[in-house]
Amino acid sequence: MSLxxxxxxxDNVYGHVIALLxxxxxxxxGVHIDIGCNVAAIAEHVRDDLHREYIGFDIDGEALxxxxxxxxxxxxxxxxxxxSAKTVxxxxxxxxxxxxxxxxxxLEHITTGPQLLSMLSELAKSHGAPLVSSVPNVAHxxxxxxxxxxxxxxxxxxxxxxxxxHLFTDTGLRKVMxxxxxxxxxxxxxxxxxxxxxxxxxxxxxxSASALHGLLTSLRDAVDDHAQTNQLVRMWLPxxxxxxxxxxxxxxxxxxxxxVVTRTQGRRIDTLRDVLLCLSAQTDQDFELCIIGxxxxxxxxxxxxxxxxxxxxxxxxxxxxxxxxxxxxTHPLNVGFREARGEYVAILxxxxxxxxxxxxxxxxxxxxxxxxxxxxxxxxQLWRPVKTAYGTQxxxxxxxxxxxxxxxxxxxxxxxxxxxxPVSLAFPRSAYADLCIVFDETLTTTEDWDFLLRTAAVCxxxxxxxxTSIYRRWDQAESSYTVHSQEExxxxxxAIWRKLDSLPLLLGPGSATRIRQLVADYxxxxxxxxxxxxxxxxxxxxxxxxxxxxxxxxLQSRGWRFTSPIRFVAALLGRPNKYPMLxxxxxxxxEQYKKILLGSFSYRVAKKxxxxxxxxxxxxxxx
Amino acid sequence: xxxxxxxxxxxxxxxxxVLYGNELDRILTTIRHLNRAADLAIGAGAVxxxxxxxxxxxxxxxxxxxxxxxxxxQSPALACVDYLFFDSNxxxxxxxxxxxxxxxxxxxxxxxxxxxxxxxxxxxxxPDALIELVRPFQDPxxxxxxxxxxxxxxxxDYDKSTGETGWATTACALIRMDVLHKLxxxxxxxxxLYCDDVDFSWRARLNGYKVIYQPSAxxxxxxxxxxxxxxxxTSSERYYSAEAALLMAYKYSRLDIxxxxxxxxxxxxxxxxxxxxxxxxxRKKDGRLPEAIDAAGKVAHFEGDFYTKHRFGL
Numbered sequence: 037m038s039l040x041x042x043x044x045x046x047d048n049v050y051g052h053v054i055a056l057l058x059x060x061x062x063x064x065x066g067v068h069i070d071i072g073c074n075v076a077a078i079a080e081h082v083r084d085d086l087h088r089e090y091i092g093f094d095i096d097g098e099a100l101x102x103x104x105x106x107x108x109x110x111x112x113x114x115x116x117x118x119x120s121a122k123t124v125x126x127x128x129x130x131x132x133x134x135x136x137x138x139x140x141x142x143l144e145h146i147t148t149g150p151q152l153l154s155m156l157s158e159l160a161k162s163h164g165a166p167l168v169s170s171v172p173n174v175a176h177x178x179x180x181x182x183x184x185x186x187x188x189x190x191x192x193x194x195x196x197x198x199x200x201x202h203l204f205t206d207t208g209l210r211k212v213m214x215x216x217x218x219x220x221x222x223x224x225x226x227x228x229x230x231x232x233x234x235x236x237x238x239x240x241x242x243x244s245a246s247a248l249h250g251l252l253t254s255l256r257d258a259v260d261d262h263a264q265t266n267q268l269v270r271m272w273l274p275x276x277x278x279x280x281x282x283x284x285x286x287x288x289x290x291x292x293x294x295x296v297v298t299r300t301q302g303r304r305i306d307t308l309r310d311v312l313l314c315l316s317a318q319t320d321q322d323f324e325l326c327i328i329g330x331x332x333x334x335x336x337x338x339x340x341x342x343x344x345x346x347x348x349x350x351x352x353x354x355x356x357x358x359x360x361x362x363x364x365x366t367h368p369l370n371v372g373f374r375e376a377r378g379e380y381v382a383i384l385x386x387x388x389x390x391x392x393x394x395x396x397x398x399x400x401x402x403x404x405x406x407x408x409x410x411x412x413x414x415x416x417q418l419w420r421p422v423k424t425a426y427g428t429q430x431x432x433x434x435x436x437x438x439x440x441x442x443x444x445x446x447x448x449x450x451x452x453x454x455x456x457x458p459v460s461l462a463f464p465r466s467a468y469a470d471l472c473i474v475f476d477e478t479l480t481t482t483e484d485w486d487f488l489l490r491t492a493a494v495c496x497x498x499x500x501x502x503x504t505s506i507y508r509r510w511d512q513a514e515s516s517y518t519v520h521s522q523e524e525x526x527x528x529x530x531a532i533w534r535k536l537d538s539l540p541l542l543l544g545p546g547s548a549t550r551i552r553q554l555v556a557d558y559x560x561x562x563x564x565x566x567x568x569x570x571x572x573x574x575x576x577x578x579x580x581x582x583x584x585x586x587x588x589x590x591l592q593s594r595g596w597r598f599t600s601p602i603r604f605v606a607a608l609l610g611r612p613n614k615y616p617m618l619x620x621x622x623x624x625x626x627e628q629y630k631k632i633l634l635g636s637f638s639y640r641v642a643k644k645x646x647x648x649x650x651x652x653x654x655x656x657x658x659x
Numbered sequence: 660x661x662x663x664x665x666x667x668x669x670x671x672x673x674x675x676x677v678l679y680g681n682e683l684d685r686i687l688t689t690i691r692h693l694n695r696a697a698d699l700a701i702g703a704g705a706v707x708x709x710x711x712x713x714x715x716x717x718x719x720x721x722x723x724x725x726x727x728x729x730x731x732x733q734s735p736a737l738a739c740v741d742y743l744f745f746d747s748n749x750x751x752x753x754x755x756x757x758x759x760x761x762x763x764x765x766x767x768x769x770x771x772x773x774x775x776x777x778x779x780x781x782x783x784x785x786p787d788a789l790i791e792l793v794r795p796f797q798d799p800x801x802x803x804x805x806x807x808x809x810x811x812x813x814x815x816d817y818d819k820s821t822g823e824t825g826w827a828t829t830a831c832a833l834i835r836m837d838v839l840h841k842l843x844x845x846x847x848x849x850x851x852l853y854c855d856d857v858d859f860s861w862r863a864r865l866n867g868y869k870v871i872y873q874p875s876a877x878x879x880x881x882x883x884x885x886x887x888x889x890x891x892x893t894s895s896e897r898y899y900s901a902e903a904a905l906l907m908a909y910k911y912s913r914l915d916i917x918x919x920x921x922x923x924x925x926x927x928x929x930x931x932x933x934x935x936x937x938x939x940x941x942r943k944k945d946g947r948l949p950e951a952i953d954a955a956g957k958v959a960h961f962e963g964d965f966y967t968k969h970r971f972g973l
Contacts, residue, residue, distance in 0.1 A: 309786075312785075348694065350691060389810045391882075413886065432819070
């Protein structure tokens with residue numbers, strides 16, 4: 037190792053190490069051992085702040101000499117020989133209690149890290165001593181973004197110090213430590229928006245104002261919190277060894293082609309049975325089925341379990357029932373995608389139908405276009421519940437097949453509305469698992485549309501025209517269209533549009549022509565002049581104004597005024613009700629206010645009054 | 660607590676299926692479904708035993724002896740699995756009649772059959788399909804019970820309360836053995852592939868039996884859709900349907916329909932329709948037309964191209 041004479045500072049790695057030790061080991065007595073101490077930037081702070089005897093270990097004689105001149109014990113250690121290193125440490129400690137251990141910016145320089153960490157874990161166990169480690173984060177965005185474009189710049193020190201032999205990421209570090217018997221209890225990472233790898237400063241991958249950087253950042257930030265982490269500074273306690281380290285990748289082992297995620301609330305056992313039958317009859321059986329039982333009561337849970345138990349053995353072995361007792365209807369999708377093990381994941385709700393080649397066609401398409409979102413043809417059909425004299429509850433088709441969904445995916449059309457029922461799609465699991473493109477649980481409807489748009493922007497979409505599924509529309513039965521209000525659908529639409537506008541949008545080849553022609557057509561329709569093109573701010577303002585008017589009309593309506601005594605009583609009880617500052621409220625606030633208003637006791641009473649009296653119109657009379 | 664519907668009991672069930680060039684893998688998948696449905700039905704007391712018999716019209720045998728042994732070993736819920744290689748393409752009606760004759764032989768040898776489940780070899784039963792198919796036989800007048808097909812449900816209408824329907828498709832239908840005997844099986848002289856089931860249903864109804872559609876008995880019949888969501892029959896399916904349509908109209912005393920169809924078919928630009936018309940005329944010359952029945956139109960119901968009212972178009 038070379039000599040690194042970096043000084044202690046409260047916001048650099050040394051300051052963070054001491055802060056962790058102070059926070060979690062204050063009061064512990066004994067010696068502190070610092071492995072790979074170099075010039076021991078923390079030695080004085082260990083002595084003065086933690087009141088511990090400091091013992092440093094390093095291979096560099098010059099560093100040890102500097103340490104000695106400052107009055108600290110320093111021992112020569114060769115970390116490439118772990119057995120000898122253990123002897124040196126034990127001799128240096130000489131029966132003293134070890135209060136704490138540090139290994140700062142050292143593990144990246146040695147090839148014996150796993151063995152050394154195991155040895156330290158064994159040593160620490162008998163003392164109950166924690167370890168604080170620091171390693172550079174090779175997944176810092178400055179390194180990753182440049183590497184994605186073929187740039188890898190070694191330097192004399194820093195993130196890509198030319199002497200590094202093992203590179204760490206957050207996940208990789210945890211795996212190495214778990215295998216060595218260390219369990220993380222605290223973290224105080226060093227963050228740097230611009231690392232020492234932030235060069236050349238105007239490289240489009242790293243320059244903060246570039247479109248490319250914006251796109252990469254939007255993707256990277258979704259993955260984890262370490263895009264700007266320069267050094268991973270963690271505190272660990274010794275314990276049992278687990279996992280396989282950072283070299284094994286069990287996630288690459290053989291997995292089924294498709295994971296099918298089926299949400300059920302146990303209310304449609306007959307259609308769930310249909311779903312299971314459609315799956316067990318598939319021409320390609322290379323799939324697993326994750327049934328997500330959402331908020332099942334005990335009776336419904338038993339019914340779902342019975343339906344699964346009834347399937348034949350080969351099918352049953354591929355089904356997992358995962359119970360979820362919290363969240364809205366979107367939450368089970370995240371649970372299902374998280375549990376999925378297939379290369380692709382498809383949503384098959386408990387009331388849809390798939391044809392015999394549903395899996396087969398997805399697989400064919402995945403072979404041709406690996407990694408793309410897969411989309412197969414779909415038709416809709418109207419169904420009703422039915423129960424005949426001698427039958428149990430069932431369903432009956434009452435409409436023809438409606439080819440209402442386009443056979444190929446059009447990204448621009450999908451920005452307007454969703455034209456792809458979930459059952460027609462299969463998503464590469466990696467987009468969820470590795471890019472962390474997850475379902476937005478703040479959405480109560482259209483969660484699938486939002487997820488599709490965000491995944492399609494990254495993965496692209498490959499379409500097969502073959503019809504492989506039937507989207508069931510329900511007549512005289514409950515569906516998401518009957519359960520959720522128009523306001524809810526609209527506010528979810530706007531939430532999605534707002535989200536789309538907040539991120540760069542990646543479109544597939546050919547989109548430039550589509551956009552050029554759409555804009556030209558728009559201009560031509562507006563008398564051939566160059567009008568102000570649609571803009572998110574203008575759209576948002578229109579939406580907000582419409583909502584302000586709705587709320588105002590509601591608050592001015594006769595029905596609302598008639599219920600003012602209720603609000604007067606509420607005010608006396610400490611819940612004052614003032615006319616809102618609608619002009620100052622933005623989209624989400626207006627949506628929330630309207631939701632509260634529509635759910636209020638006053639509104640419910642006013643609504644009833646309207647029902648009772650045709651002479652009390654609740655619709656507004658403008659002031 | 661949800662109310663439990665009592666299980667009906669129908670005794671010994673024999674499953675008949677006629678093969679013609681089917682993929683072995685798909686047949687084995689079908690058998691896995693059958694075995695599970697039989698297991699549950701026997702466990703629930705809905706049936707006493709289930710026997711499976713294949714008749715093979717394929718040019719070469721679909722199963723080897725080892726295949727049959729393997730199927731028997733892997734299907735413990737099936738009391739017996741039998742296989743007859745016909746060595747000629749008998750079609751649907753004649754194939755099933757041959758299997759019925761074999762069932763009679765077995766009866767003489769002491770194997771009782773109370774009901775026969777006639778099904779296509781590519782139909783997969785839902786686990787509870789047998790239990791559900793058995794229920795309507797609580798009514799002593801029930802002669803045939805038909806299952807609901809997935810993924811494309813048959814569009815023919817049925818009574819939402821009673822389940823009564825004009826005719827039952829034998830893609831998957833449970834039939835009382837005594838009814839099969841009484842009607843002397845299927846009219847194999849008139850029908851090769853299609854309408855043997857319509858004819859059988861109508862004759863059953865003429866004899867006072869009810870034909871019941873049971874929506875809760877789900878089965879998967881692997882059908883596909885065209886790009887606009889339409890069901891697209893093959894050219895041979897269209898030919899045999901056209902040929903059967905003429906014979907159905909004649910047999911059920913609707914010479915007006917025969918005339919209209921012949922005229923349409925003969926002048927059509929579609930060769931399969933021309934061929935169907937020629938076949939009918941030749942049959943007439945040879946004196947091989949069926950005996951005309953139901954002159955009063957008691958059960959026969961011709962609705963456009965269909966044999967009952969349809970709920971929707973396919």
